[in-house]
Amino acid sequence: MSDDPDVRAAIAADNRSVEAIMQRDEQAFIALLGEDLVVNNPMNKIGHRADTIGAYRAGVINYAAFDRRIEYAGKLGDAVAMMGEETFTPNPGAPNAGKTVKRRFTDIWRKEQGDWKLALRQATIISVE
Numbered sequence: 001m002s003d004d005p006d007v008r009a010a011i012a013a014d015n016r017s018v019e020a021i022m023q024r025d026e027q028a029f030i031a032l033l034g035e036d037l038v039v040n041n042p043m044n045k046i047g048h049r050a051d052t053i054g055a056y057r058a059g060v061i062n063y064a065a066f067d068r069r070i071e072y073a074g075k076l077g078d079a080v081a082m083m084g085e086e087t088f089t090p091n092p093g094a095p096n097a098g099k100t101v102k103r104r105f106t107d108i109w110r111k112e113q114g115d116w117k118l119a120l121r122q123a124t125i126i127s128v129e
Contacts (some may be wrong), residue, residue, distance in 0.1 A: 008082035013116035
């Protein structure tokens with residue numbers, strides 16, 4: 001991984017987002033979402049910040065296990081791009097509950113008022129077992 005302090009800070013924010021999901025800490029999760037967040041979600045729909053918050057509250061973003069492998073993290077102008085693979089097990093009530101899901105992701109993080117926030121996310125499911 002990069003030694004760039006912005007890349008390291010964005011990765012730390014990304015790790016906090018996973019912790020917030022796993023601990024069901026809604027306030028921490030929402031705090032990491034950019035005000036103009038755009039998501040191409042695994043259900044092949046475009047969503048925004050309010051949609052992502054709604055999915056979290058509805059239990060769609062709710063995992064029993066989660067592992068993210070960042071394969072690339074680097075500067076993209078004043079933002080940080082991350083790409084890799086996620087393997088997770090959704091909890092009951094979420095799509096594919098109880099199954100092992102793998103997906104590829106691309107995230108763009110940028111600073112908003114001094115804090116790293118998720119600005120853009122694309123996730124594609126590649127297998128469900």
